[in-house]
Amino acid sequence: MIRILLYDDSNQLRQTMALLLSKTPGFEVVGEFDNCETAATDIDTLHPDVVLMDIDMPGKTGIEGVRSIRESNQSVKIIMLTVFDDNKNVYDAIRFGANGYVLKKSSPQAIIDAINDVHNGGAPMNSSIATQVLKMFAGMSPAGKDYDLSEREKEVLQSLVNGNSYKMVAASLKISIDTVRTHIRSIYEKLQVNSKSEAVAKALKDRIV
Known part of the structure; x- marks a missing residue:
């Protein structure tokens, strides 16, 4: 059954x-x-x-x-x-x-x-x-790009893609919110974006995570 x-x-x-x-x-x-x-x-x-x-x-x-x-x-x-x-x-x-x-x-x-x-x-x-x-x-890229992101930066980006707030990212990865902000600044610079929504959109489009 x-x-x-x-x-x-x-x-x-x-x-x-x-x-x-x-x-x-x-x-x-x-x-x-x-x-x-x-x-x-x-x-x-x-x-x-x-x-x-x-x-x-x-x-x-x-x-x-x-x-x-x-x-x-x-x-x-x-x-x-x-x-x-x-x-x-x-x-x-x-x-x-x-x-x-x-x-x-x-x-x-x-x-x-x-x-x-x-x-x-x-x-x-x-x-x-x-x-x-x-x-x-x-419409997706045939192969994912990583934009030279570190493994930790990819984990932070994946958490953002999952809809988590900075506080939730920090809790799930067991790091401080200040560390999360540092990673996010680096992610924005490497992806050449200026906001969370742009970062998430680029992550999905280019299959970064």
Whole structure:
């Protein structure tokens, strides 16, 4: 049996999906929630094989939910099931560890097939999503550049890419905020940028981290 956990703030859609999947041979719905605030704990308790995660939920978004899950669990499969197919949501979902990305307008059979696919090691995506992913990768540099950044500077830059504040960078790397600022000044100089947003954009575009 494939154990499935659902997150969606639309009660009607979530309950309809739960009913559909619970009646599908080989599937078992082990839980359904209208938010993903406790997603990491839910997974430790319910032990799902596959998580269906909405993006637009109150409080913590689905992408933030994926990020929190991946901090403690790398094995559970996560499919984003959402109405959003814009580049930023697709990229962020994949970057933080989603295994698949399926639109809610997909047919019930397509969603069932996606669950089976991801459980078997696949990466299910609607064709429109796959096209965007290919375009995103095509627009990236063929090989990453490091701009002569030190390993520590790369760690600081990666932490900024992950959305952390200077204080959070310092805590995660066990260094002082003054040391973080020193590294960031050096990073800005080497990347020839003047702000955090420019540094993050360049890091992603040139695949520095």
